[in-house]
Amino acid sequence: MGNMKMHQLACGFWEQEPLLSLGCKRLRPLAPKLHSNSTYTTVSSFDLKSFIKPDSGPRKLGNGPSEDNNRHSPPVETHPGGTRWNPTQEQIGILEMLYRGGMRTPNAQQIEQITEQLGKYGKIEGKNVFYWFQNHKARERQKQKRSSLGLTHCPRSSAPITPITLDTRSM
Amino acid sequence: MGNMKMHQLACGFWEQEPLLSLGCKRLRPLAPKLHSNSTYTTVSSFDLKSFIKPDSGPRKLGNGPSEDNNRHSPPVETHPGGTRWNPTQEQIGILEMLYRGGMRTPNAQQIEQITEQLGKYGKIEGKNVFYWFQNHKARERQKQKRSSLGLTHCPRSSAPITPITLDTRSM
DNA sequence: GCAAATTAATGATTTATTCAAG
DNA sequence: CTTGAATAAATCATTAATTTGC
Numbered sequence: 001m002g003n004m005k006m007h008q009l010a011c012g013f014w015e016q017e018p019l020l021s022l023g024c025k026r027l028r029p030l031a032p033k034l035h036s037n038s039t040y041t042t043v044s045s046f047d048l049k050s051f052i053k054p055d056s057g058p059r060k061l062g063n064g065p066s067e068d069n070n071r072h073s074p075p076v077e078t079h080p081g082g083t084r085w086n087p088t089q090e091q092i093g094i095l096e097m098l099y100r101g102g103m104r105t106p107n108a109q110q111i112e113q114i115t116e117q118l119g120k121y122g123k124i125e126g127k128n129v130f131y132w133f134q135n136h137k138a139r140e141r142q143k144q145k146r147s148s149l150g151l152t153h154c155p156r157s158s159a160p161i162t163p164i165t166l167d168t169r170s171m
Numbered sequence: 172m173g174n175m176k177m178h179q180l181a182c183g184f185w186e187q188e189p190l191l192s193l194g195c196k197r198l199r200p201l202a203p204k205l206h207s208n209s210t211y212t213t214v215s216s217f218d219l220k221s222f223i224k225p226d227s228g229p230r231k232l233g234n235g236p237s238e239d240n241n242r243h244s245p246p247v248e249t250h251p252g253g254t255r256w257n258p259t260q261e262q263i264g265i266l267e268m269l270y271r272g273g274m275r276t277p278n279a280q281q282i283e284q285i286t287e288q289l290g291k292y293g294k295i296e297g298k299n300v301f302y303w304f305q306n307h308k309a310r311e312r313q314k315q316k317r318s319s320l321g322l323t324h325c326p327r328s329s330a331p332i333t334p335i336t337l338d339t340r341s342m
Numbered sequence: 343g344c345a346a347a348t349t350a351a352t353g354a355t356t357t358a359t360t361c362a363a364g
Numbered sequence: 365c366t367t368g369a370a371t372a373a374a375t376c377a378t379t380a381a382t383t384t385g386c
Contacts, residue, residue: 093287255352
């Protein structure tokens with residue numbers, strides 16, 4: 001058959017990265033095109049519905065072709081019965097992802113949702129999430145400061161990411 | 172100039188043909204070689220390893236008018252492990268969390284991070300994440316529009332009854 | 343109870359529109 | 365005015381969910 005089919009992807013937005021490096025040439029804010037659609041929901045409402053659990057819920061009845069669909073990460077978790085939170089890699093990864101996405105100080109509802117999600121990969125409480133953001137923010141700042149001492153780093157914010165419009169009123 | 176019909180923006184980034192044997196035919200040249208080479212740091216930072224997906228389906232795209240759309244493809248062609256992304260609930264959960272958090276069109280960097288995370292729960296590629304956001308955004312918008320069109324704020328002024336029409340079938 | 347047929351949901355592609363730069 | 369980049373809308377195609385007949 002045919003072979004072919006070049007799936008060319010539309011939009012290589014990947015390339016837009018280099019632009020962000022202090023060139024600041026092209027900055028495309030992508031203004032909301034007012035298309036007369038009044039129903040423009042601003043992401044202000046958080047609702048994060050129920051996430052399902054990883055293990056206790058095969059999403060499909062038939063075991064089906066369980067190829068590598070569900071390769072779960074090491075369940076090593078065994079939370080050390082210790083006192084303080086011991087984050088797993090998954091948890092850290094997700095938190096960093098959120099941080100890089102622009103989240104700095106999640107509000108209660110966000111924290112609740114994040115906690116719920118992360119709870120699937122290890123024991124965690126809301127305060128852990130809160131503290132993590134507090135600490136991470138502070139330490140990133142420290143790092144920046146220290147690095148700016150050594151090398152004259154470009155003053156512009158080093159976060160090359162587009163702000164994810166995280167509309168947090170309670171910022 | 173050629174035909175402007177093919178104006179698709181293919182940034183064949185996913186394909187990454189250059190390194191491999193080129194099977195691509197249409198693939199818009201794209202390669203704009205912006206500035207010879209020096210400042211051409213494009214995408215180097217992204218490691219697109221699994222972006223190349225061998226084709227395995229007679230996709231006839233285009234508006235092939237001459238032929239009927241064969242809904243049911245013939246099948247003997249079981250492609251071993253290569254069809255479309257089938258997200259797990261964990262993946263969906265995280266994606267929705269990000270969406271609710273305000274993320275609309277993540278950058279390459281963000282997509283990379285997300286993909287990396289989500290890859291722990293199942294096979295996934297960057298483009299899947301990209302598509303998910305595109306589709307989700309579009310369909311949420313559709314839903315909203317449709318819902319606002321359909322029932323225009325049902326006037327319940329004269330209905331003293333309790334709306335117990337709990338029909339949660341829409342999930 | 344199972345399996346083919348049908349329908350609904352949604353991932354993947356293509357096309358058209360928009361904005362900015364030359 | 366033209367061209368290029370990015371995205372949203374529209375469309376195609378495949379998977380899952382549901383129905384139907386045995």
